Amino acid sequence: MRSIRIVGEKATALDDNGAGGPPLAALTAGTPLSGVYACTRKDLLVARNGRPYLAVELADRSGRITARAFRDAASLAANFERGDLVQVEGQVTLFRGELVAELQSIHRVEPEAVELARVLPHTRRDLGELDGFFEYLAREITDPPLAALVRAFVDDDEFREQFREAPCTRDGHHAYVGGLLEHTVAVATLAHELCQVHPRLDRSLLLAAALLHDVGKTREFQLGGEITLTREGELIGHLALGQRLVEDRARALPALDDARLDALIHCLLTHHGPELVPGRRFRSAEAAALHRLNQLDAAVHSALLRPAA
Template sequence: MTTIAELAEDRTVEGVYAVGRKERRRTRNGQPYLALELVDPSGRIEARVWSDVELLDRRFGEGDAVRVLGRVERFGGKLQVQVRALEAAPDADPASMAPAMRRDADELDGFLEFLAGEIAHPGLAELVAGFLDDGALRASLRALPAAGADGHHGYAGGLLEHTVGVTTLCRETAQLHPRLRHDLLVAAALVHDVGRTLELERGPAFRQTEEGRLLGHVHLGLRLIEQRAGGLDAALRAELLHAVASHHDRASARTAEASVLYHANQLDAQAATRPVGEG
């Protein structure tokens, strides 16, 4: 089997992959075709089905595992699989084929706990510990991307990697600027994306849940935090919620900690996605 990372132009493809996206489209002449995104733990690639569209369309759905035979060509500057034959692969587990991060998840988990352990404020420490003691939430951090399949850290475990990245940036900034409230900033960073665990389904497609589509991860995260933050002083709880609420909206940040969290979130996302030069 050829992994997606190994694919090269003018190479034959034969293997089992998951369907991360499936769309039925039409050519300019009105002929139907299927636009697919095939994924495996090594990456993702676009694919097209031009022939026997009606027959093949009924054989699989988005999120299924499929066995593919085709050839890699270059289109629009990107590699693309031209599918010659395709069938469902019912014995394969599609979730295990979701693109995965390259960093060690156990190491990131350990650093997540280290960062949480630096929070001295009893109420904030208890709140964060409650999230980290939630087995389902911890599993979701390893299984979900940070912002969907097409966003930054768009692979299984990206949510864990991004959470650690943002929190590390916030921790370092608080050390550089002692005027910042370290515990509030680090706690906000650790929980700023907990709403993703309710917004997204597991791979390979990482679809939005219905609740996620309608409410979004920020609202869902605020709701989770409010449910667990009853022991916090009301003023501190409001500041924590404000920082999380504004981590995608620079103009709405009213505190230094909220502003730092916004910029740390943006920096980690940009560093993970913007192209870099060679050499």
């Protein structure tokens, strides 16, 4: 299982044509519904006649719809959980002026067979282009040991796949598939430009820190019907997970001395603020710069998403 964990290991496999389905926003009353969607709510309720029925909310990138099943409700409910990706079959009807899906079947599916970008929110940026920027910025690091450390991540195909898929947050800035890569490239680009304005900054240290500051998020989240935390994400968090990942790769690089590695780790641990380190203050200009650049990109991104006043 990948570190950006795809939930639903015991799910039913999809048919070749099972990963599709009309966008929920395009549904109209009287049309059939067949496809894979995220289950964002699940309740087994009791109708007025005393019989149980299943009520769920289905979601994709385009919108949401309430869905119900009155036959075999308990049996169908055993086939999936909230947060799963589910294959559904049913009919769209109009109930009290609202579109509702009346379900004949619903079951969990293997997320690996689903294009997550169709179900979950996704970056509008081209991931291939962002990958290219990430590699370009890595090549701008001129300090050989730090360059080798960053290259250990760049050349790791499994990590790069996880990094491309990961969101940056669950419900904050860049909370979508590809959000982590988008945010990282933005912060590293700002760092690159800041070094032109302040040439006394340690360019290699700041660029390495900017490119690696959120690598722990590849282990913090899992993707299924929703973005949720992994066990490691709940118990440890991305700062400590990132430190682990960086130190694991650093062990294979004897040229990267302890002082240089410590300076990098200090930047990573303080990019949300210095409260977690001794003295509760930044020990380098690079750490202070990374903190502010991280804040800047997050704040600007969030402001651009807010409706205009």
